[in-house]
Amino acid sequence: MRSQSTTDGGLAQAVIRRFHALRPLSDEAVGALEQAILEGLFRAGPGEDLVAEGDPIDSVRIVLSGWLYRHKTLEDGRRQIVNFILPGETCDAHAYLLSTIDHSITTATPVTYAEIKRARFEKLMASERTLAEAFMCETLLNNAIQREWAINLGRRAALEKVAHLFCEIYERLRPVGLVDGNSCSFPVTQMDLADATGLSVVHLNRTIQELRATGLITLRERTLTIADLDALKSAALYSPNYLQLYRQV
């Protein structure tokens, strides 16, 4: 069940860390953002739709913890996950400019998020220039990621697709401080992974086994461990420049 939450506890840390990696923020900007976040905290359980295709949008949501994914479905049920939304990331900055949204957003895990109403958000953007730039950067980064997914879906072979997704998620979790050595949380089902890579569940399962067999990764109990990141990147034909927006941190 979705419910308002009142706990705090440095929840906004992931967001702040990530924004700092995107764009230097002034102290005032950090304060204002933190403030806005703490005013509208919410929780959602796993498998809940935060946004459904066709909904109108009138607020911005920022994920403090947990994973979500954006997805689209064809009439006959074929589904494509078009991106994951990780802690610290924004669901839909500026999306209120659209009349309705073109895709759904569903939680993969329990999620904590902040909701900032449109008017509040616009005021924040107007008063904090560095913050507005950071949100703009985030939108551009999303665009870049989406383009990379296009080549992943269109041109990479099954093993490369899955390896690439693992590399990307790992690199996106890094600036938020959510990687621990060479492993990170990976709380999605193989069905979700299949829909994110455009494969069938059966073939996805076999592909993961192949990655395991070659010793490149371990995936157990919702934890991904990458034995040799460079080797995995090489197997994925991974090129990092689409994530360069993240400054070295």
Add this chain to the structure above:
Amino acid sequence: MRSQSTTDGGLAQAVIRRFHALRPLSDEAVGALEQAILEGLFRAGPGEDLVAEGDPIDSVRIVLSGWLYRHKTLEDGRRQIVNFILPGETCDAHAYLLSTIDHSITTATPVTYAEIKRARFEKLMASERTLAEAFMCETLLNNAIQREWAINLGRRAALEKVAHLFCEIYERLRPVGLVDGNSCSFPVTQMDLADATGLSVVHLNRTIQELRATGLITLRERTLTIADLDALKSAALYSPNYLQLYRQV
């Protein structure tokens, strides 16, 4: 060869029409935009790279006429066209916020475009609120299109992919006034089309022949004619809501 151009002749019409369809513009905004466009006109021949992966960006380019495409290439040469850029569309609004760009932009035909330097562009955005919103909308629209491409590449069958691409391009050319009845210009090679749909050239060719055989389309001399748009959309499992940003015009 790329070269500065001095001719005018209502060249900015496609841009203005499209922006109006995106977002109502004030007369002042239109004037200022037109002015900025006419100050920096350029031409490029077909097959030229306007932007290469890894380039830094310090200006915004707006296409007045001609087609371009964004593409990414893997080490071993596999290429994916991740989107087309059509007349009236912007190459890279705000992209100067990125240190370098993650993909290349190449002309598919002779192209006329306007180049607005970053400083000039930012001044324009600051002084014309409706214009800034329109550019923001365009970025969001790009995002939405990119997501739709993900499901196209990941989940649609070959015939559906090609049919869907045809529908989308047709609908994107419509607000710019570049469709004529049920046909429009379609100046790309089958190789490009293959790389845009994630198919091989051979199979793309057979797919087009199938679309021809079923009487859905004609594609001759770089002109696409859609006999029955509804039928084509139905064959493509096309859902228009990702392009809803375009107001009815």
Add this chain to the structure above:
DNA sequence: CGGCTGATTGATCCCGGTCAAATGAGGTGG
């Protein structure tokens, strides 16, 4: 213990890739 969801395995099939060659359409220089 039964029911459910998710992971795994096996067997078979087919869509779309690959390789190779032929045809066509401009363009160019002699």
Add this chain to the structure above:
DNA sequence: CCACCTCATTTGACCGGGATCAATCAGCCG
């Protein structure tokens, strides 16, 4: 005007990666 070259489209034959169908297995929860 023709021979020749290049690039795009088309066709044919064959192959294989990944889809599909169908069970089985493993946790987990009530």
